[in-house]
Amino acid sequence: MTPVKCDLLVIGAGSGGLSVAAGASQMGASVVLLEGHKMGGDCLNYGCVPSKALLASAKVAYGQAHSAAFGVADQQPQVDYAAAQTHVQNTIDTITPMDSQERFEGFGVRVIREFGSFISPTEVQAGDHFITARRVVIATGSAPLVPPVPGLGSVPYETNETLFAQRERPEHLLIIGGGPIGMEMAQAHIRLGCKVTVIEGAKALGRDDPEAAAVVLAALRREGVEIAEDALAAEISGKAGSITVKTKDGRSFTGSHLLMAVGRKSNVERLNLAAGGIKPSRTGIKVDASLRTSNRRVYAIGDVAGGLQFTHVAGYHAGVIIRSTLFGLPSRAQELHIPRATYTDPELAQVGLTEAEARSQYGTALELARFDFHHNDRALAELKTGGFITVMVVKGRPVGATIVGYQAGELISLWSLALVNRLKMSQVAAMVAPYPSIGEINKRVAGAYFSPRLFDSPAVKRAVRFVQRWIP
Numbered sequence: 001m002t003p004v005k006c007d008l009l010v011i012g013a014g015s016g017g018l019s020v021a022a023g024a025s026q027m028g029a030s031v032v033l034l035e036g037h038k039m040g041g042d043c044l045n046y047g048c049v050p051s052k053a054l055l056a057s058a059k060v061a062y063g064q065a066h067s068a069a070f071g072v073a074d075q076q077p078q079v080d081y082a083a084a085q086t087h088v089q090n091t092i093d094t095i096t097p098m099d100s101q102e103r104f105e106g107f108g109v110r111v112i113r114e115f116g117s118f119i120s121p122t123e124v125q126a127g128d129h130f131i132t133a134r135r136v137v138i139a140t141g142s143a144p145l146v147p148p149v150p151g152l153g154s155v156p157y158e159t160n161e162t163l164f165a166q167r168e169r170p171e172h173l174l175i176i177g178g179g180p181i182g183m184e185m186a187q188a189h190i191r192l193g194c195k196v197t198v199i200e201g202a203k204a205l206g207r208d209d210p211e212a213a214a215v216v217l218a219a220l221r222r223e224g225v226e227i228a229e230d231a232l233a234a235e236i237s238g239k240a241g242s243i244t245v246k247t248k249d250g251r252s253f254t255g256s257h258l259l260m261a262v263g264r265k266s267n268v269e270r271l272n273l274a275a276g277g278i279k280p281s282r283t284g285i286k287v288d289a290s291l292r293t294s295n296r297r298v299y300a301i302g303d304v305a306g307g308l309q310f311t312h313v314a315g316y317h318a319g320v321i322i323r324s325t326l327f328g329l330p331s332r333a334q335e336l337h338i339p340r341a342t343y344t345d346p347e348l349a350q351v352g353l354t355e356a357e358a359r360s361q362y363g364t365a366l367e368l369a370r371f372d373f374h375h376n377d378r379a380l381a382e383l384k385t386g387g388f389i390t391v392m393v394v395k396g397r398p399v400g401a402t403i404v405g406y407q408a409g410e411l412i413s414l415w416s417l418a419l420v421n422r423l424k425m426s427q428v429a430a431m432v433a434p435y436p437s438i439g440e441i442n443k444r445v446a447g448a449y450f451s452p453r454l455f456d457s458p459a460v461k462r463a464v465r466f467v468q469r470w471i472p
Contacts, residue, residue, distance in 0.1 A: 001130045004110075006030045008325060009124060009133035011116040011271070014041020016302035016314030017139030018099060023322050025108040032133065033104060034126045036115030036270075040099035041141050042160075042303075043311040044092060050164040051184055053091040055343055057084035058191035062223075062345075069383055079193045081169030088164050118276030121295050135297055135325045138271065138278075138285060139314065142264040142303035149176075151236040155243050157258040170194045170257035174245055176233050177261035178204030180342040183216065185259060186225045187344050196225045197253050199245055201232035205342065209354045212404035215387055216348050228253065266304045281306045289332040291321050299325065308338055336399075337420035341409035346387050349412035352400030352419050358392040367393045369425070369449035371441055373405040378436040382406065389445045391415070396424050407438045414442050425449045 008024050010017045013035035025031040038045045061077040068074045097103060101111045114127035124131045144159035146152070158166065160181060173189050175182045178200030190196045198204060204227050205213035217227060231247040236258070238244045244254045266284030273279070279286045279294040284306030291299045299321045300306075302314030316338065323331035339351040358366050374385035387405020391398050401415035418428060429446035433439045453460070 001128055004032060004112075004129050004131045006032045006110070006131070006133050007135065008032070009116075009131055009136045010034065010139060011124070011136065012041065012139035012141055012267075012302075012304075013039045013099070013104075013111075014139060014141045014302065014314065015043050015311045016141075016318045017041070017137065018104065019315050019318035020137050020139065020301070020322060020325075021104060021109045022107050023318065024326055025104075027322075027326055029326055030110075031108070032110045032112060032131060034112050034114060034116040034124075034131075036113065036126075039101055039104075040096060042143070044095055044099055046161045046164065048311050049092055049095060050088045051160070051181070051188075052343060053088040054084060054164065054188045054192075055184060057087050058188040059345065061193075062191045077193075079169070081192055082167040084192060085164060085167055115270045117270055117272045118278070119272070120275060121277040122297065124276075133297075135299070136276075137321060137325070138293070138298065138300040138304055139302050139318075140267040140271065140304045141314075142266050142284075142309055144260060145263040145265040146260050147233075147262055149233050149236050152260075155236055155238055155258065156240050157243075157260050159260050163259060170255075172197070172255035173257050173259060174199060174243060174253055174255035175259045175261055176200075176245065177259075177263070178202075178227065178229065179207070179261065179263065180205070180340075182259075182261035183220065183342060183344055185261065186227075187220055187223065190220070190223050190225050195255070197255060198225060198227045199231045199233060199247065199253060200227070200229050203229055205348065208342075208348055208350060209356070209390075209402045209404075212348055212350075212388075212390075212402050215404045216342070216344050216346060219346060219386065220344065264303060264309050266306060268304060283307075290324055290330070291317055291333055308335060308340070310338070310340060313338055334420070337416045339412045339416045341412060343409060346384070346405045347403075347408035349403045349408040350401070351412050351415045352398070353392055354400060354402060355390060355392060358394070358400055362394050362399070365394050366399075367449070369393055369445050371445035371448050373441065376436075376438065376441050376444070378438050378440070379406060381436065384438075389441055391425075391445050391449070393425055393449060396426065397422060398425060398428075403441075405441075411438065411442055414439075 007029040008031045010021045010033045021031050021033045064075050064077040116124045116126045119125050172195040175198045178198050186196045186198050234248040235246040241256050243258045246252050277295040284304045285300040287300050287305050301317035303309040320331045320333045323329050341349040369391040373379045373387040379385050384406035389403045392400040398418050425446050433443045
């Protein structure tokens, strides 16, 4: 057994763990980083990066088949699914050096390629290493949740951890789960020449604003994706090439391949939390507002903390705990300004409260500002006019924003900025956006908020007439 002592021990080399390790080491702390699997974690190897790369290939294929409106003849794309997956792997390979062991060792981090397990509240074992640290950060992330559907164990199926290794194009892909992962992969595969059926036990994109979700679902259905809602999987049978999913209400769907995309579960099994005096929660590890666990020396960040499961949340958590672990300063994590985005076409993005949530919380004090994409000149030029932005406003300040449409995932960042800094709608309206740009949508929705106050106000009109009488 090799004893190791350090200021900070980080368990898990995904987005959050890497950010903590690099920041802490470069600011002078002695840091040990444990990773028993792949550097970069789920996001780089199985999640955000490969899914967006496959969507990019699918977008090119779709563009070839739908270019006539721009004066360029439509052409049936010749899709090479294996080559599209090679593009995915090339993208991963290009980013991999940024998350590599060698790079982080260059920052002064000691990287140990083993899984970590608590053996006491102050000690962690990783292989033959016996580690004692002043502070510990658990950043082990999450893995695909595979529910115990009868028959699933006897048929081949994919998750996000296996899908991007496939080289043979599925003839008919069944996807169980109509959340962001399921809908993104549905659109990617329909555009790459597969038949696709999404089987969702409740409502597809059910967490999002219903009107905004309906825009996305209508677009996918127009492209040929079959979306079965209120279809709870009850039994799965068959073999490779012919898999059948029967639902609780008696419906039956048969396809060549099956993708399970019903959610995520926190990676806590290897940690031996009980030995560390760390209380679990229903969704991961129980933490307080400062991301501390029940063991005051141990923090949990990212997916394993049991909250919002996004890569950018893990990165944000890293910044929160660096303040407290390195400088001993109070620091609390917030969620109101954390955006989320689904990268379908059109994209769907949300930050802060949805309309329903805002109405429930603020009642009649809530005001809505809305602007439709078909009034934006750049969207007209790009033929991307489907969609809208709605901003929920209370006493002149935004409390949430919903965007569905072209580049929604880019547009939402401004509203995160507004929420975290408690900006007023007047400050957003004062922004100047280049013309013509999709970004003008953010300014125009702020203008839509003030328009009734300026143009429909008798008091404003009286004031203008009065001033005009006296201006020489």
